[in-house]
Amino acid sequence: GSLAGIGIVMRRGAGRGRGLGTHPTTHYDQSMSCATRVDVAIVGAGVSGLVCAAALRTKSVVVLEARSRVGGRLLSPQGVDLGGSWYWPPHDTAVAALSLRLGVDSIAQRLDGEAFSVSAGQAQRLGNA
Structure with missing residues:
Protein backbone atom coordinates (compact mmCIF):
# COMPACT_ATOMS: atom_id res chain seq x y z
CA GLY A 1 0.00 0.00 0.00
CA SER A 2 1.02 3.56 -0.56
CA LEU A 3 0.61 6.62 1.62
CA ALA A 4 -1.54 8.46 -0.93
CA GLY A 5 -4.42 10.14 0.85
CA ILE A 6 -2.88 9.84 4.33
CA GLY A 7 -2.71 13.13 6.23
CA ILE A 8 0.61 13.86 7.91
CA VAL A 9 0.74 16.66 10.48
CA MET A 10 4.25 17.99 11.12
CA ARG A 11 5.78 20.90 12.97
CA ARG A 12 5.77 24.15 10.99
CA GLY A 13 8.78 24.48 8.68
CA ALA A 14 8.65 20.81 7.76
CA GLY A 15 9.64 19.51 4.38
CA ARG A 16 8.17 16.59 2.48
CA GLY A 17 9.67 13.14 2.78
CA ARG A 18 11.36 11.66 -0.26
CA GLY A 19 9.77 8.64 -1.85
CA LEU A 20 6.56 8.81 0.17
CA GLY A 21 4.15 9.50 -2.64
CA THR A 22 1.70 12.35 -2.66
CA HIS A 23 -0.13 13.08 0.54
CA PRO A 24 -1.66 16.14 2.13
CA THR A 25 0.75 17.61 4.65
CA THR A 26 -0.54 19.94 7.34
CA HIS A 27 1.90 22.00 9.35
CA TYR A 28 0.94 22.29 13.00
CA ASP A 29 -0.15 25.67 14.19
CA GLN A 30 -1.24 26.31 17.79
CA SER A 31 -4.42 27.93 16.48
CA MET A 32 -5.47 24.63 14.86
CA SER A 33 -8.53 22.97 16.33
CA CYS A 34 -8.06 19.55 17.91
CA ALA A 35 -11.66 18.64 17.06
CA THR A 36 -10.82 16.80 13.81
CA ARG A 37 -12.17 13.25 13.95
CA VAL A 38 -10.27 10.34 12.43
CA ASP A 39 -10.47 6.57 12.78
CA VAL A 40 -6.77 6.23 13.64
CA ALA A 41 -4.13 8.68 14.90
CA ILE A 42 -0.55 7.44 14.57
CA VAL A 43 2.13 9.15 16.63
CA GLY A 44 5.42 9.28 14.75
CA ALA A 45 6.21 9.42 11.04
CA GLY A 46 9.13 7.03 11.26
CA VAL A 47 9.19 3.83 9.24
CA SER A 48 6.87 2.01 11.68
CA GLY A 49 4.35 4.84 11.70
CA LEU A 50 4.38 5.15 7.92
CA VAL A 51 4.00 1.38 7.43
CA CYS A 52 1.12 1.38 9.90
CA ALA A 53 -0.52 4.28 8.04
CA ALA A 54 -0.12 2.47 4.72
CA ALA A 55 -1.64 -0.71 6.18
CA LEU A 56 -4.64 1.26 7.51
CA ARG A 57 -5.15 3.33 4.36
CA THR A 58 -8.80 2.24 4.07
CA LYS A 59 -9.52 4.12 7.31
CA SER A 60 -9.40 7.82 8.08
CA VAL A 61 -5.78 8.16 9.27
CA VAL A 62 -3.61 11.02 10.47
CA VAL A 63 0.10 10.68 11.27
CA LEU A 64 1.43 13.12 13.89
CA GLU A 65 5.16 13.96 13.72
CA ALA A 66 7.02 16.28 16.11
CA ARG A 67 10.04 16.73 13.86
CA SER A 68 10.12 18.91 10.79
CA ARG A 69 10.50 15.86 8.51
CA VAL A 70 9.23 12.32 8.11
CA GLY A 71 11.43 9.21 8.39
CA GLY A 72 12.19 9.01 12.11
CA ARG A 73 15.70 7.69 12.65
CA LEU A 74 16.24 7.28 8.93
CA LEU A 75 17.99 10.31 7.53
CA SER A 76 19.75 10.41 4.19
Missing part, protein backbone atom coordinates in the same frame (compact mmCIF):
# COMPACT_ATOMS: atom_id res chain seq x y z
CA PRO A 77 21.57 13.71 3.71
CA GLN A 78 23.50 13.82 0.45
CA GLY A 79 22.49 10.26 -0.43
CA VAL A 80 23.97 8.45 2.59
CA ASP A 81 21.62 6.82 5.07
CA LEU A 82 22.46 7.66 8.68
CA GLY A 83 19.83 5.40 10.23
CA GLY A 84 18.72 1.82 9.65
CA SER A 85 21.15 1.40 6.82
CA TRP A 86 21.81 -2.29 6.21
CA TYR A 87 19.83 -5.21 4.90
CA TRP A 88 20.83 -8.36 3.07
CA PRO A 89 18.45 -9.32 0.22
CA PRO A 90 18.74 -13.13 0.59
CA HIS A 91 17.86 -12.88 4.28
CA ASP A 92 15.76 -9.71 4.57
CA THR A 93 13.29 -10.14 1.74
CA ALA A 94 10.51 -8.45 3.74
CA VAL A 95 12.63 -5.29 4.18
CA ALA A 96 13.46 -5.24 0.48
CA ALA A 97 9.79 -5.66 -0.46
CA LEU A 98 8.71 -2.94 1.99
CA SER A 99 11.34 -0.52 0.67
CA LEU A 100 10.13 -1.13 -2.86
CA ARG A 101 6.46 -0.77 -1.92
CA LEU A 102 7.04 2.54 -0.08
CA GLY A 103 9.35 3.92 -2.77
CA VAL A 104 12.40 4.11 -0.48
CA ASP A 105 15.65 4.19 -2.44
CA SER A 106 18.21 1.62 -1.31
CA ILE A 107 21.39 -0.13 -2.32
CA ALA A 108 21.46 -3.80 -1.41
CA GLN A 109 24.51 -4.58 0.77
CA ARG A 110 26.12 -7.88 -0.05
CA LEU A 111 27.86 -10.20 2.40
CA ASP A 112 31.15 -10.29 0.45
CA GLY A 113 32.54 -7.10 2.02
CA GLU A 114 31.99 -4.82 -0.95
CA ALA A 115 32.53 -1.16 0.03
CA PHE A 116 30.75 2.01 -1.08
CA SER A 117 31.79 5.63 -1.34
CA VAL A 118 29.63 8.71 -1.73
CA SER A 119 30.60 11.49 -4.10
CA ALA A 120 28.33 14.35 -5.13
CA GLY A 121 25.45 12.65 -3.30
CA GLN A 122 25.73 9.42 -5.28
CA ALA A 123 26.82 6.05 -3.88
CA GLN A 124 29.55 4.34 -5.89
CA ARG A 125 30.69 0.73 -5.54
CA LEU A 126 34.39 0.38 -4.68
CA GLY A 127 34.61 -3.40 -4.81
CA ASN A 128 36.00 -5.48 -1.95
CA ALA A 129 37.65 -3.41 0.76
Whole structure:
Protein backbone atom coordinates (compact mmCIF):
# COMPACT_ATOMS: atom_id res chain seq x y z
CA GLY A 1 0.00 0.00 0.00
CA SER A 2 1.02 3.56 -0.56
CA LEU A 3 0.61 6.62 1.62
CA ALA A 4 -1.54 8.46 -0.93
CA GLY A 5 -4.42 10.14 0.85
CA ILE A 6 -2.88 9.84 4.33
CA GLY A 7 -2.71 13.13 6.23
CA ILE A 8 0.61 13.86 7.91
CA VAL A 9 0.74 16.66 10.48
CA MET A 10 4.25 17.99 11.12
CA ARG A 11 5.78 20.90 12.97
CA ARG A 12 5.77 24.15 10.99
CA GLY A 13 8.78 24.48 8.68
CA ALA A 14 8.65 20.81 7.76
CA GLY A 15 9.64 19.51 4.38
CA ARG A 16 8.17 16.59 2.48
CA GLY A 17 9.67 13.14 2.78
CA ARG A 18 11.36 11.66 -0.26
CA GLY A 19 9.77 8.64 -1.85
CA LEU A 20 6.56 8.81 0.17
CA GLY A 21 4.15 9.50 -2.64
CA THR A 22 1.70 12.35 -2.66
CA HIS A 23 -0.13 13.08 0.54
CA PRO A 24 -1.66 16.14 2.13
CA THR A 25 0.75 17.61 4.65
CA THR A 26 -0.54 19.94 7.34
CA HIS A 27 1.90 22.00 9.35
CA TYR A 28 0.94 22.29 13.00
CA ASP A 29 -0.15 25.67 14.19
CA GLN A 30 -1.24 26.31 17.79
CA SER A 31 -4.42 27.93 16.48
CA MET A 32 -5.47 24.63 14.86
CA SER A 33 -8.53 22.97 16.33
CA CYS A 34 -8.06 19.55 17.91
CA ALA A 35 -11.66 18.64 17.06
CA THR A 36 -10.82 16.80 13.81
CA ARG A 37 -12.17 13.25 13.95
CA VAL A 38 -10.27 10.34 12.43
CA ASP A 39 -10.47 6.57 12.78
CA VAL A 40 -6.77 6.23 13.64
CA ALA A 41 -4.13 8.68 14.90
CA ILE A 42 -0.55 7.44 14.57
CA VAL A 43 2.13 9.15 16.63
CA GLY A 44 5.42 9.28 14.75
CA ALA A 45 6.21 9.42 11.04
CA GLY A 46 9.13 7.03 11.26
CA VAL A 47 9.19 3.83 9.24
CA SER A 48 6.87 2.01 11.68
CA GLY A 49 4.35 4.84 11.70
CA LEU A 50 4.38 5.15 7.92
CA VAL A 51 4.00 1.38 7.43
CA CYS A 52 1.12 1.38 9.90
CA ALA A 53 -0.52 4.28 8.04
CA ALA A 54 -0.12 2.47 4.72
CA ALA A 55 -1.64 -0.71 6.18
CA LEU A 56 -4.64 1.26 7.51
CA ARG A 57 -5.15 3.33 4.36
CA THR A 58 -8.80 2.24 4.07
CA LYS A 59 -9.52 4.12 7.31
CA SER A 60 -9.40 7.82 8.08
CA VAL A 61 -5.78 8.16 9.27
CA VAL A 62 -3.61 11.02 10.47
CA VAL A 63 0.10 10.68 11.27
CA LEU A 64 1.43 13.12 13.89
CA GLU A 65 5.16 13.96 13.72
CA ALA A 66 7.02 16.28 16.11
CA ARG A 67 10.04 16.73 13.86
CA SER A 68 10.12 18.91 10.79
CA ARG A 69 10.50 15.86 8.51
CA VAL A 70 9.23 12.32 8.11
CA GLY A 71 11.43 9.21 8.39
CA GLY A 72 12.19 9.01 12.11
CA ARG A 73 15.70 7.69 12.65
CA LEU A 74 16.24 7.28 8.93
CA LEU A 75 17.99 10.31 7.53
CA SER A 76 19.75 10.41 4.19
CA PRO A 77 21.57 13.71 3.71
CA GLN A 78 23.50 13.82 0.45
CA GLY A 79 22.49 10.26 -0.43
CA VAL A 80 23.97 8.45 2.59
CA ASP A 81 21.62 6.82 5.07
CA LEU A 82 22.46 7.66 8.68
CA GLY A 83 19.83 5.40 10.23
CA GLY A 84 18.72 1.82 9.65
CA SER A 85 21.15 1.40 6.82
CA TRP A 86 21.81 -2.29 6.21
CA TYR A 87 19.83 -5.21 4.90
CA TRP A 88 20.83 -8.36 3.07
CA PRO A 89 18.45 -9.32 0.22
CA PRO A 90 18.74 -13.13 0.59
CA HIS A 91 17.86 -12.88 4.28
CA ASP A 92 15.76 -9.71 4.57
CA THR A 93 13.29 -10.14 1.74
CA ALA A 94 10.51 -8.45 3.74
CA VAL A 95 12.63 -5.29 4.18
CA ALA A 96 13.46 -5.24 0.48
CA ALA A 97 9.79 -5.66 -0.46
CA LEU A 98 8.71 -2.94 1.99
CA SER A 99 11.34 -0.52 0.67
CA LEU A 100 10.13 -1.13 -2.86
CA ARG A 101 6.46 -0.77 -1.92
CA LEU A 102 7.04 2.54 -0.08
CA GLY A 103 9.35 3.92 -2.77
CA VAL A 104 12.40 4.11 -0.48
CA ASP A 105 15.65 4.19 -2.44
CA SER A 106 18.21 1.62 -1.31
CA ILE A 107 21.39 -0.13 -2.32
CA ALA A 108 21.46 -3.80 -1.41
CA GLN A 109 24.51 -4.58 0.77
CA ARG A 110 26.12 -7.88 -0.05
CA LEU A 111 27.86 -10.20 2.40
CA ASP A 112 31.15 -10.29 0.45
CA GLY A 113 32.54 -7.10 2.02
CA GLU A 114 31.99 -4.82 -0.95
CA ALA A 115 32.53 -1.16 0.03
CA PHE A 116 30.75 2.01 -1.08
CA SER A 117 31.79 5.63 -1.34
CA VAL A 118 29.63 8.71 -1.73
CA SER A 119 30.60 11.49 -4.10
CA ALA A 120 28.33 14.35 -5.13
CA GLY A 121 25.45 12.65 -3.30
CA GLN A 122 25.73 9.42 -5.28
CA ALA A 123 26.82 6.05 -3.88
CA GLN A 124 29.55 4.34 -5.89
CA ARG A 125 30.69 0.73 -5.54
CA LEU A 126 34.39 0.38 -4.68
CA GLY A 127 34.61 -3.40 -4.81
CA ASN A 128 36.00 -5.48 -1.95
CA ALA A 129 37.65 -3.41 0.76
